[in-house]
Amino acid sequence: MSMATLKETLFKKIQEHRPRTTRLVKEFGDVKIGEVNISQAIGGARGVKCLVTDISYLDPMEGIRFRGKTIPETFDALPKVPGSEYPYVEGFWYMLMTGDVPTMEQTQEVVEDWKQRARVPQYVFDLLRALPRDSHPMTMFSAAIVSMQRESIFAQKYAEGMSKMDYWDPMFEDCSNLMARLPEIAAYIYRMKYKGDAPIAPDPNLDMGGNFAHMMGVAKPYDDVARMYFILHSDHESGNVSAHATHLVASALSDAYYSLSAGINGLAGPLHGLANQEVLGWTQDFMAKLGGKVPTEDELKKALWDTLNSGQVIPGYGHAVLRKTDPRYTSQMEFCEKHLPDYPLFKLVNMIYKVAPDVLMEHGKAKNPWPNVDAQSGVIQWYYGVTEYDFYTVLFGVGRALGVLANITWDRALGYAIERPKSVTTAMLEEAAGIKEKAASN
Ligand code: NMX
Numbered sequence: 410m411s412m413a414t415l416k417e418t419l420f421k422k423i424q425e426h427r428p429r430t431t432r433l434v435k436e437f438g439d440v441k442i443g444e445v446n447i448s449q450a451i452g453g454a455r456g457v458k459c460l461v462t463d464i465s466y467l468d469p470m471e472g473i474r475f476r477g478k479t480i481p482e483t484f485d486a487l488p489k490v491p492g493s494e495y496p497y498v499e500g501f502w503y504m505l506m507t508g509d510v511p512t513m514e515q516t517q518e519v520v521e522d523w524k525q526r527a528r529v530p531q532y533v534f535d536l537l538r539a540l541p542r543d544s545h546p547m548t549m550f551s552a553a554i555v556s557m558q559r560e561s562i563f564a565q566k567y568a569e570g571m572s573k574m575d576y577w578d579p580m581f582e583d584c585s586n587l588m589a590r591l592p593e594i595a596a597y598i599y600r601m602k603y604k605g606d607a608p609i610a611p612d613p614n615l616d617m618g619g620n621f622a623h624m625m626g627v628a629k630p631y632d633d634v635a636r637m638y639f640i641l642h643s644d645h646e647s648g649n650v651s652a653h654a655t656h657l658v659a660s661a662l663s664d665a666y667y668s669l670s671a672g673i674n675g676l677a678g679p680l681h682g683l684a685n686q687e688v689l690g691w692t693q694d695f696m697a698k699l700g701g702k703v704p705t706e707d708e709l710k711k712a713l714w715d716t717l718n719s720g721q722v723i724p725g726y727g728h729a730v731l732r733k734t735d736p737r738y739t740s741q742m743e744f745c746e747k748h749l750p751d752y753p754l755f756k757l758v759n760m761i762y763k764v765a766p767d768v769l770m771e772h773g774k775a776k777n778p779w780p781n782v783d784a785q786s787g788v789i790q791w792y793y794g795v796t797e798y799d800f801y802t803v804l805f806g807v808g809r810a811l812g813v814l815a816n817i818t819w820d821r822a823l824g825y826a827i828e829r830p831k832s833v834t835t836a837m838l839e840e841a842a843g844i845k846e847k848a849a850s851n
């Protein structure tokens with residue numbers, strides 16, 4: 410008997426899962442899972458449980474689990490690219506989609522499938538070339554994604570008339586096509602913008618991570634850096650801005666191109682993904698002020714306080730959910746300890762890790778004084794020669810696409826509703842707080 414494809418396995422999983430969701434809604438729809446208070450309504454819905462995903466879960470103390478697996482468990486379980494330390498991104502996609510760890514054969518099926526889907530339409534390159542060259546790379550990335558909307562199989566099938574039960578199928582097709590094309594688009598932006606407008610053609614013999622490194626023009630072990638980076642940045646449950654924005658837009662039955670572009674726009678904010686470029690910017694400015702010499706802990710402390718006292722955040726520190734060091738930070742730190750232990754920038758980042766949490770605790774505002782994923786990622790890129798730090802969020806975006814696209818495929822499979830939370834007025838909150846008489850009209 411021939412092996413089931415990823416799509417066939419996914420369909421089986423979807424059929425098994427649907428009754429669970431239906432039962433919860435039908436029989437237990439009234440069961441309460443939380444309450445909402447005024448500070449949550451004003452403060453970004455922090456901690457409000459109103460999203461459902463099975464792709465990943467974020468525990469405040471332990472950090473992320475992808476399909477129930479911690480980061481080290483994920484790296485251990487998945488099939489590795491021969492001669493590499495890190496797994497195939499394609500196998501990770503299989504795991505995010507189905508919840509199963511694929512065999513090497515199942516992984517190879519996705520590798521081959523993505524190769525068939527990888528051709529980027531010429532008009533995407535034409536569009537990128539038409540944009541001002543000083544556009545931010547995230548603007549270019551988002552524009553390239555939304556420009557491909559005309560390719561959407563979901564939009565086409567929807568226009569023709571399609572049963573709700575079938576929505577997941579063209580959504581999966583669109584998401585797979587996007588995943589197969591994003592690496593070339595990202596690398597093209599990089600080479601066009603920063604490397605003398607000299608794009609490198611894809612190599613059809615390579616896996617996704619290997620091909621990305623090849624198209625970036627960066628030698629080994631950057632292929633492994635790419636695999637590690639994309640997997641680490643893939644998913645952080647559903648409430649973060651990029652995942653939530655993607656899900657929100659998809660909930661209107663907008664296709665994967667519109668939805669991912671929206672998510673990428675959210676990732677481009679400095680409090681979200683852009684923080685990784687801000688970390689490098691902050692660190693480089695600080696080094697420049699010191700004339701390049703290695704700082705003392707006191708000098709570093711002063712620079713951190715100067716940032717806080719000028720009303721700015723310390724990029725790469727703090728988190729809306731996490732209350733410990735982000736395991737994605739730790740995973741990258743372990744990579745650095747192995748591959749670049751004596752690199753001065755790595756040493757400086759470690760020194761910040763030693764000093765910043767105490768400074769943030771003394772400052773007394775941030776609920777989490779520990780580093781997040783963005784505090785460490787730029788060092789690795791810099792070490793391998795990718796020093797153009799305004800490009801870093803595009804790398805985050807390629808990785809994030811894995812998680813958010815797996816999520817919206819399942820959104821369609823489980824028939825999740827159009828998202829529409831309720832808003833209230835300030836006067837209504839004042840009434841609820843008992844500090845204002847009920848007005849005839851709010
Ligand atoms: N530096 C200075 N102040 C901070 C920091 C920080 N790193 N983190 C939080 N605060 C402040 C925050 O601005 C807020 O101040 P105010 O009361 O004046 O509005 C206060 O502490 C309470 O915020 P929290 O509840 O701890 O954090 P929140 O959940 O609102 O925000 C972040 C989470 C991640 C947006 C926030 O910690 C931050 O701005 N960090 C720096 C930017 C960053 O690293 N972002 C990347 C997040 C990961 N990612 O890749 O997306």
Ligand code: MLT
Nearest residue numbers: 645648649650729730781
């Ligand atoms: C993320 O990876 O999305 C960030 O850590 C932000 C978050 O989870 O809120």
